[in-house]
Amino acid sequence: MISRTKKYLGDMKAGFAIALIGLLMLGGCAGVPEDPADREAYYEANDPIEPFNRAVFSFNRGLDAVFFKPIAAIYRDTVPDALRDGIQNFLNNLKSPVILANNLLQGDLQGAKVTVSRFATNTVAGFGGFGDPAGDLGAKYRGEDFGQTLAVWGLGEGPYLMLPIFGPSNPRDASGMVVASLIDPVTMWADNTDRNAIPIGRIIVRGLDERSRFIKTLDDLEKSSLDFYVTIRSLYRQLRADAIRNGASDDPIPTPSISLEEDESLLGPRAELVK
Amino acid sequence: MSSIFRPFLFVCLTVFVGTLVMQGPLAAQNGDAGAFVKTLGDKAIQTLTVKDLSEAEREERFRALLRDGFDVKRIGLFVLGRYSRKLSPAMATEYNALFEDLIVATYSARFGEYSGQSFVIKRVAEQPEQSASIVMSEIRPLDGGPPIRVDWQVRGAAVDPKIVDVRVEGVSMSITQREEFSAVIKQNGGKVDSLLEALRKKAAKLKSK
Numbered sequence A: 001m002i003s004r005t006k007k008y009l010g011d012m013k014a015g016f017a018i019a020l021i022g023l024l025m026l027g028g029c030a031g032v033p034e035d036p037a038d039r040e041a042y043y044e045a046n047d048p049i050e051p052f053n054r055a056v057f058s059f060n061r062g063l064d065a066v067f068f069k070p071i072a073a074i075y076r077d078t079v080p081d082a083l084r085d086g087i088q089n090f091l092n093n094l095k096s097p098v099i100l101a102n103n104l105l106q107g108d109l110q111g112a113k114v115t116v117s118r119f120a121t122n123t124v125a126g127f128g129g130f131g132d133p134a135g136d137l138g139a140k141y142r143g144e145d146f147g148q149t150l151a152v153w154g155l156g157e158g159p160y161l162m163l164p165i166f167g168p169s170n171p172r173d174a175s176g177m178v179v180a181s182l183i184d185p186v187t188m189w190a191d192n193t194d195r196n197a198i199p200i201g202r203i204i205v206r207g208l209d210e211r212s213r214f215i216k217t218l219d220d221l222e223k224s225s226l227d228f229y230v231t232i233r234s235l236y237r238q239l240r241a242d243a244i245r246n247g248a249s250d251d252p253i254p255t256p257s258i259s260l261e262e263d264e265s266l267l268g269p270r271a272e273l274v275k
Numbered sequence B: 001m002s003s004i005f006r007p008f009l010f011v012c013l014t015v016f017v018g019t020l021v022m023q024g025p026l027a028a029q030n031g032d033a034g035a036f037v038k039t040l041g042d043k044a045i046q047t048l049t050v051k052d053l054s055e056a057e058r059e060e061r062f063r064a065l066l067r068d069g070f071d072v073k074r075i076g077l078f079v080l081g082r083y084s085r086k087l088s089p090a091m092a093t094e095y096n097a098l099f100e101d102l103i104v105a106t107y108s109a110r111f112g113e114y115s116g117q118s119f120v121i122k123r124v125a126e127q128p129e130q131s132a133s134i135v136m137s138e139i140r141p142l143d144g145g146p147p148i149r150v151d152w153q154v155r156g157a158a159v160d161p162k163i164v165d166v167r168v169e170g171v172s173m174s175i176t177q178r179e180e181f182s183a184v185i186k187q188n189g190g191k192v193d194s195l196l197e198a199l200r201k202k203a204a205k206l207k208s209k
Helices: A002-029 A036-045 A050-078 A081-094 A096-105 A109-124 A146-152 A171-183 A185-192 A197-213 A215-224 A228-244 B002-022 B024-029 B032-048 B055-069 B072-086 B089-113 B173-187 B192-208
Strands: A161-163 A167-169 B118-127 B132-140 B148-155 B162-168
Touching (some): A036 B072, A050 A161, A050 A197, A050 A215, A081 A109, A146 A228, A167 A171, A197 A215, A215 A228, B032 B148, B055 B089, B089 B192
Antiparallel strands (some): A161 A167, B118 B132
């Protein structure tokens, strides 16, 4: 009975994967528009399975409206700021091993040094990571994940992908997320000792904490945007690109062509694909 | 632990910010673009964050600063991409007005939420091949929380400097707006009219609240 259920679930997974691949291919075959202006918009969007992504996005927003956002608002309004900061620091500190692995995989020794000294300082002087004395001294927290590492190794992001519950992503970042969950020492330890509630609880608290910090920002964004789906898509890509370049850089990126002569100034970042 | 550090840090920060503010001419040495952005930012904080300023009055003041410091027409053109070639002169006039209104409605209210943050220019990067000077700045909250990174792309720094893009934490306002506008047009069969309609609706909605 159990094995049959397992087999059935396995079939379902395979079926889902095939359906998803089919959908991706269908989307890919939908065809590039003829009109040069449409074509430029198409390439800049880089979103061949947009109808599917939009459906997932509405599902996520529905869930957010009735569930995540109200709970996050209660969390924000009832838990004192100091405690929320403490929880955020604790979760950040717990991520140190994964961040360190990514620092090293990216060949970023300076970053690795910061991660190690932050972990040591905050675990000891920050009472197990609840405080962030290292950050107060100038060694600020900077997250790294496998999606970023793959990007540093030269892998492209691929088409936009909206994941249920987890939100905006792409094939590169989604695979990075899977790898991270497989090698995270806290998750591994919990798995081996049958404490599955710990990694799940950690994901929930992390999500709650992050959502509670973006309530106002997201509300404001939605108010001013013409198409919220596109706003989020654009923001996700740009924020990821910024994270991959590790934020503040000595060599800032200009917005292409906007400063050039009138005729060229309307050509965008993917102009070469449209000609 | 952090509570022991805080007062000490606060003093350090105050001294640090203080020295930066006192070295006004420093910005000028970094090139004209830095001084230009600094002046504009300080003026914005001075005139837009006055207590008891009515929303309408704030919008008017913001609009004046926007016209003074930004090349709104150029940004509007970039944001439309190749679709701008489909604009008739009459449509272009309406589009420019609607686009300016959208910027004013979106950003002017933010100055009403001002709570004493300081605006600091960090440095200027010249990018001659893009005829751009990028002014890197930080907006620092009073409580010593994490600063917000803001990069200003300035065109024509030597003669008549105008801002053409603003990046907040790496997110370009012009690129975000461009993707949004072109999505609206593309979804409506490539008709630029549809964008003007959407902008009119948005303007009405933002006004009514």
